[in-house]
Structure formats: structure tokens, C-alpha cells
Amino acid sequence: MQTAARVHEIAPFHVMEVQTAARALEAAGRSVIHMEIGEPDFPTPEPVVAAAQAGIAGGAVYYTSALGLPELREAIASHYHDHYGVTISPARVVVTSGSSAALLLTLAALVNRDEQILLSDPGYPCTRHLVRTLEGEAVGIPVGPESNYQLTADQVSAYWRPHTRAALVASPSNPTGTMLARPELERIAAVAADRGGRLIVDEIYLGLSYAEAPRSALSLSDEIFVVSSFSKYFNMTGWRLGWLVAPERHVRDIEKLAQSLYISPPTPSQRAALACFRPETLEILEARRREFQARRDFLVPALRELGFGIPVLPTGGFFVYADCSRFGLDSERFALEALAATGVAFTPGVDFGRNRPDAHVRFAYTIGRSKLEEGMRRLAAWLPTLVRT
Numbered sequence: 001m002q003t004a005a006r007v008h009e010i011a012p013f014h015v016m017e018v019q020t021a022a023r024a025l026e027a028a029g030r031s032v033i034h035m036e037i038g039e040p041d042f043p044t045p046e047p048v049v050a051a052a053q054a055g056i057a058g059g060a061v062y063y064t065s066a067l068g069l070p071e072l073r074e075a076i077a078s079h080y081h082d083h084y085g086v087t088i089s090p091a092r093v094v095v096t097s098g099s100s101a102a103l104l105l106t107l108a109a110l111v112n113r114d115e116q117i118l119l120s121d122p123g124y125p126c127t128r129h130l131v132r133t134l135e136g137e138a139v140g141i142p143v144g145p146e147s148n149y150q151l152t153a154d155q156v157s158a159y160w161r162p163h164t165r166a167a168l169v170a171s172p173s174n175p176t177g178t179m180l181a182r183p184e185l186e187r188i189a190a191v192a193a194d195r196g197g198r199l200i201v202d203e204i205y206l207g208l209s210y211a212e213a214p215r216s217a218l219s220l221s222d223e224i225f226v227v228s229s230f231s232k233y234f235n236m237t238g239w240r241l242g243w244l245v246a247p248e249r250h251v252r253d254i255e256k257l258a259q260s261l262y263i264s265p266p267t268p269s270q271r272a273a274l275a276c277f278r279p280e281t282l283e284i285l286e287a288r289r290r291e292f293q294a295r296r297d298f299l300v301p302a303l304r305e306l307g308f309g310i311p312v313l314p315t316g317g318f319f320v321y322a323d324c325s326r327f328g329l330d331s332e333r334f335a336l337e338a339l340a341a342t343g344v345a346f347t348p349g350v351d352f353g354r355n356r357p358d359a360h361v362r363f364a365y366t367i368g369r370s371k372l373e374e375g376m377r378r379l380a381a382w383l384p385t386l387v388r389t
């Protein structure tokens, strides 16, 4: 029997090919500089690990409500108040298995067969795969440096059709690390509302912002769906915990979906996450955020110096999306040849959409500064051997 059509239309991650090749090189004794990895290199903060251990030792291993532990929902709501100055009801917070599940629940609550979701291209690939899984259509809208690699309200308006249900933006974005300017976000929200649709904002990298005090889209309206995560800022990728803040009248439907999809988010992880908002944990995380910023401040000028095009300074997350077209190879070959020649691993643009992926690569600064420096030294020695265009 054949597998379902949706499976054939979901592309594998090409970064995995680079990662597999990188691991094979390492197994053969080569030193590899990993700039393809999309997760923080820092360990989960110690108070969080201790809270998990205490939770497990105390027997906290049973299912929770599908919406998550009430005290964690409250802690997340308080975090928005303390950190972003937004007051939200804990009743709107749904704790999920990573923001991946938050995206899935949101899209499952909104999208019918053949209905459209507008997304930026380049963008995070899983989102369009989730839309496809739900028999909807993800419409990738090409974005470039002129709009900070983010959707504009004019584009959302031009692409909106009667069967469009929502626009989804990620700020800061993966792969570009760029943010949506507040006035543009307001205009996009207004277009979506005018058309009777929705705005979904992926704020998974918002804690890792390096520009002015970051603002959550939640301060704009109670009608926006915001997804976020413990994975990145809180250094908890493998704990599989995130959350969604939904308009209150949708929470019951989302709860029904969550009950059926995975019953409850992982209980030991929720117990652990309660320690995330303690002052001692936030102090650790803020120091790490400053370290990410220092890495960015080293890496962007270093890559520009080598000849990569980075027209917009990334202001969040831990990625740099760089134009490599000057080096005369399509990005996938460029990434594989760079790996073979230098041991520096990074991600070709093909994972992020159809908008000039062959001309772009993504560097992750999820390694320490001395390794970043070593990576740049190796590329500097190799790049002149390529014919530049």
C-alpha cells in the first residue's frame, strides 16, 4: 500500500545531509566546526535541572491537564507581565510539546482543507509542512532585505484570497534572525483582521533579541495567536516544551485537539520549567543572551569581510543568513565542498523555501567564540581558491 500523498510533499531537511557528512568526517578523525546546528550549545540551567529531578523524585510523572500545569500557565502569564509589560490571562496560555505542537494546534484549529496560510519565503520549513499535513496550502511569499526578510502588510494584502485563513510571521526569524518592525506588524494585524482572518506570530526567538527592548505581539491585540518555546532562550530543546497564547474563546477547542493529539505536555519538563522564571535562572539566561550577541557581533563583520552578502544585521536568534552567490557555486554544493575542504559545516538555503535558496546559506552561532574564529580562519584560507563571480 502507498503512503499518503502528504508524505511525498514534505521535504526532508537538507541540513541533515550536511550534518551526516559532518559526523562522518568527525568519525574519520577530522575536526569539524558545527555552524549548522539550530540549538543553543549551553546546558539547561542548573536550577531547571534540579527542579526536574525534584519533580521526578517526588513522583510528578503523571499526565497533567492537556492545557498544562495551572501554576506553569500562571508563571508564563506573569513572565509576559514582568519581561514584556503585557498583561494576559493565564486562561489563554496553553502549554505544549515544544512550539512545534503549539504551531500544529493553532493551525489545526484554524485551517480547513485547501485553505491558505501566508508565510515568508525564506522561512522555517516545518510550518509549511504542518499546513500541508492538515491539507491546507502554505503560500510562500518572497521576502528580501528591503523588508528585513519579513512579510509586509502590502504583500499580505496582495496575496490574501477568500480562502486565506491567516498570515504567519516569525520575529525574530529562522533563518534570517531579523525582526518585524512594530508598525509593520500592526499593519499586518490590521489587514488580517479586515479580511476576517488571523495573525499567528512565532516568537520562539523573542527572548534572544539584541536590539531595543523587544515587544511581544500580545501587546497589540487579544486576537493574535502567539507561539513560543522553552527550547531556545531557556536552553531546553530536548525537553520538548513550549506554549501558545490564544484568544480565550479558542482555548476550549485547542484543549480538545491537544487531548487527542498527545494527552498532555511532558510532566517532568513542566515541573522543570517552573524554575525558568526564577531570578537566578534568568540571570544565567541573560548572561548567555549577551554571549550570543557578542558572537553575532564577531561573526557578521567576519563573514562580510570574507565576501558573504549580509545586507541586514540580524537582531535576534542565533542565525546569519548570508548570500554566497559571489563564490560561484550553488549553495548546496558550496556547503558540501566547504565542509569537505575546511571542516566548517553550515546549512544550504534549500531548506528554507524557493526564493533564491541556491544563493544563500545559514550560519548558526551556537558554538563558542574561539570555534567561530577558527571557522572563519579556515574559510578565509579556502574561499580564495574558488572562482569569484
Ligand SMILES: Cc1ncc(COP(=O)(O)O)c(C=O)c1O
Pocket (backbone or CB within 6 Å): 038, 097, 098, 099, 100, 101, 124, 170, 173, 174, 202, 204, 228, 229, 230, 231, 237, 241, 242
Ligand atoms: C522559527 C521556529 N519556530 C518553531 C521551532 C520549533 O521549535 P520547538 O518545537 O523546539 O519549540 C523552531 C525550531 O528550530 C523554529 O526555528
